[in-house]
Amino acid sequence: MSLITEYRATENTIKQLQKKLEVLADDPALLTEMEFEERLRALMGEYSKSLRDIIKLLDPDRATLTFDIPSTRKRRAVKVYRHPDSGEVVETKGGNHRLLKAWKQQYGVETVESWLDR
Numbered sequence: 001m002s003l004i005t006e007y008r009a010t011e012n013t014i015k016q017l018q019k020k021l022e023v024l025a026d027d028p029a030l031l032t033e034m035e036f037e038e039r040l041r042a043l044m045g046e047y048s049k050s051l052r053d054i055i056k057l058l059d060p061d062r063a064t065l066t067f068d069i070p071s072t073r074k075r076r077a078v079k080v081y082r083h084p085d086s087g088e089v090v091e092t093k094g095g096n097h098r099l100l101k102a103w104k105q106q107y108g109v110e111t112v113e114s115w116l117d118r
Contacts, residue, residue, distance in 0.1 A: 080117040 001009075024030055044054065055062065076093040081100060083089075090100045103112045 081112065081115045082117055084115060 044050070078091055078093055081090045081092075081103070083103065088099070090097055090103075092100055095101075100112065103115075
């Protein structure tokens with residue numbers, strides 16, 4: 001697609017979206033919803049409540065389903081590496097620790113893995 005064709009297509013899309021926006025702006029249902037949201041947010045701010053608090057208040061059963069979904073992924077275990085000479089300790093859940101990377105580069109991966117406390 002040439003650049004001018006892409007430009008014209010984008011321009012037409014913008015015009016269509018502007019027309020749609022004008023129709024929506026005149027919709028009384030949208031105006032009512034926007035006013036409701038504005039008042040609700042003001043009321044939530046007045047009482048220092050969050051959306052979660054509102055959901056828990058109105059539908060406690062659904063609130064636990066919505067926000068307390070347990071992860072199906074197993075959590076990573078913390079690995080503790082102890083340098084045998086200096087006694088330095090690195091605790092990490094992944095291999096992206098700066099000191100651990102430096103050790104692996106200096107001493108080799110197999111040597112550093114042997115320092116793992118079990």
